[in-house]
Amino acid sequence: MATIQGVTGKQYTQATPGYVVEKYQYATSTHGVDHDMNPALIVEPRDKNDIATVLRYARDQKIAVAIRTGGHQYSGASSTTAPNIQLDLNTTFQGSDDRAIFEKDGKTFFRTSVSWGLGDFNAYLGKHNVFLPHGQCIHVHLGGHVQTGGYGQLGRSFGLLGDYVLSLEIVDYDGNIKELSKNHDSELFYAFLGGSPGNLGVLTHVTFEVNRDQDYQGSRGMKVLFLYEESTLKRLLNILAEMSDNPDLPRNYDFCVSVLSSSFRLSDLWHKPGLDEKMKLEHPEVYGKNGVLVWPRSIVVYAQWVPFSKDDVYDPKFFDQISTDCFDIQTFDEEPMSALTTKWIFTNIREFEHPYVKRTYATKSTTLVQDGWVDWVTSRIDTLVKPDDNGLWLSAQLQYFGGKFSKFTTNAGNGTAYSWRDSTLVCTLDCFYDENDPDALGRANDWQRGNDEGGVGPNGTFSKQDRRVLWGSYGSYDLDSVWQFYYEDQDKYTRLQKIRAAADPYGTFTPNTFAVKRLT
Secondary structure (H helix, E strand, O other): OOOOOOOOOEEEEOOOOOHHHHHOOOOHHHHOOOOOOEOOEEEEOOOHHHHHHHHHHHHHHOOOEEEEOOOOOOOOOOOOEOOOEEEEOOOOOOOHHHEEEEEEOOEEEEEEEOOOEHHHHHHHHHHOOEEOOOOOEOOOEHHHHHHOOOOOOOHHHHOOHHHHEEEEEEEOOOOOEEEEEOOEOHHHHHHHOOOOOOOOOEEEEEEEEOEEHHHOOOOEEEEEEEEOOHHHHHHHHHHHHHHHOOOOOOOOEEEEEEEEOOOOOHHHOOOOOOHHHHHHHHOHHHEOOOOOEOOOOEEEEEEEEOOOOOOOOOOOHHHHHHHOOOOEEEEEOOOOHHHHHHHOOEOOOOOOOOOEEOOEEEEOOOOOOOOOHHHHHHHHHHHHHOOOOOOEEEEEEEEEOOOOOOHHHHOOOOOOOOOOOOOOEEEEEEEEEOOOOOOHHHHHHHHHHHHHHHHEOOOOOOEOOOOOOHHHOOOOOOHHHHHHHOOOOHHHHHHHHHHHHHHOOOOOOOOOOOOOOOOO
8 A cells, every 4th residue: 555645744554664563552462363453554643634634535545544542452443454544643742732731710621632641641740730530551542541431540539531521622534623522512522432432533632620639638548469369369359349339438439459460570560669679588489590580479459548528537447457468568648649640550561471361341239249259259360370380361450430429420421421330340350371372372261251151141240231341342343243231222322323423424433343333
């Protein structure tokens, strides 16, 4: 395929040196072949005019455009195949005028481009003593993150990142520059935030209303590290499940448990000098003969408490019950919220340097303890992480979102399309496998099949309904065939289909099958 005339940014055909590097995304190791992540042309636009030129070219040539900012979509939906085009906004909008804090009517706002990773995004907010809820992966970029919700550690206390969006700046299918809000083109605004990410237009900038540190003084956080034991995991998940089952728990609490197989680079989550030395002193068995550390199986807990009124009084029992018998602990007492949010960021690019079989489940259950979920999921995790040299590695994250006071719950119906806002707990169980072991993929699939069959469905211990999230997609790559797992009902899906048809009349934004099907 030839390059596009009039584009001032970089372009890579399949024959261009550097094409292989530029096409790489998080999902390439797993879905590069079966989802054919090989665009005919990669364009790194310099500005909105370049984007408009690419879209008009695609329209005239009757081909599609995949939009990438960070490239972390698990199924590879931010890529495409020839003859389609990959539009890469990773560094397009990083000028001095692409982000700014401003005040209006006693409130604080932040306009930013989608070309920033969450690490840069968080740091900029912190310099201005303001914050927003967002995810934990440092290199995830804002484009896909805000369109899929922006789940993160502050989910209960403050909701999703997308709940704070005031306006969206986009380039539409004809190359026109538009601004969307709840008061201007509200249907397209609604669909952009949780509807069909990347399939409605090119999002370039977002304006948020932000939270101020001064309004949440006295916030506290804690990171706790445990060397993996099945009994420790069961104890922590019992605490998590009891909280999740309690609809009356105040909004102040956020709690997340991660479980990691051996060889995970724990320093990416545990930013504390001297941890290697402590491990060598207290657990020399995890060092090989050459003295190189091989991190053991671990459990990492993030916990947070935020005051919302002068009547909210911190009770140390919340943190104390979690940290019992831990290997190491970091506490953050009365930290500004903008500083606390930096503690929850993971600095690794990916969990393990291997392909994966992923699962992210959501539930609205308030009977997890009664239904035996803790024993079941602990056993499932233990069967994977306990054996040595099985060619499988686990990265699991289990986080509480529910309760009638949770902002994740109460922000439902706020003009966005994010699904499953009545969920109480989200459980991610990602199994990475050794690509050089011919049997490892089969073992990974068998393990995940057991999770599907035992955890989800009419007799499931976790959820009676199959609930999935767009940022953690898995299974069928044909979204229309599995829409009921991602959207609450037919009325909502049909509404999104109509919006898709209006926003993408030529199919320009349909680069693969993981998209809401346009209503014809």
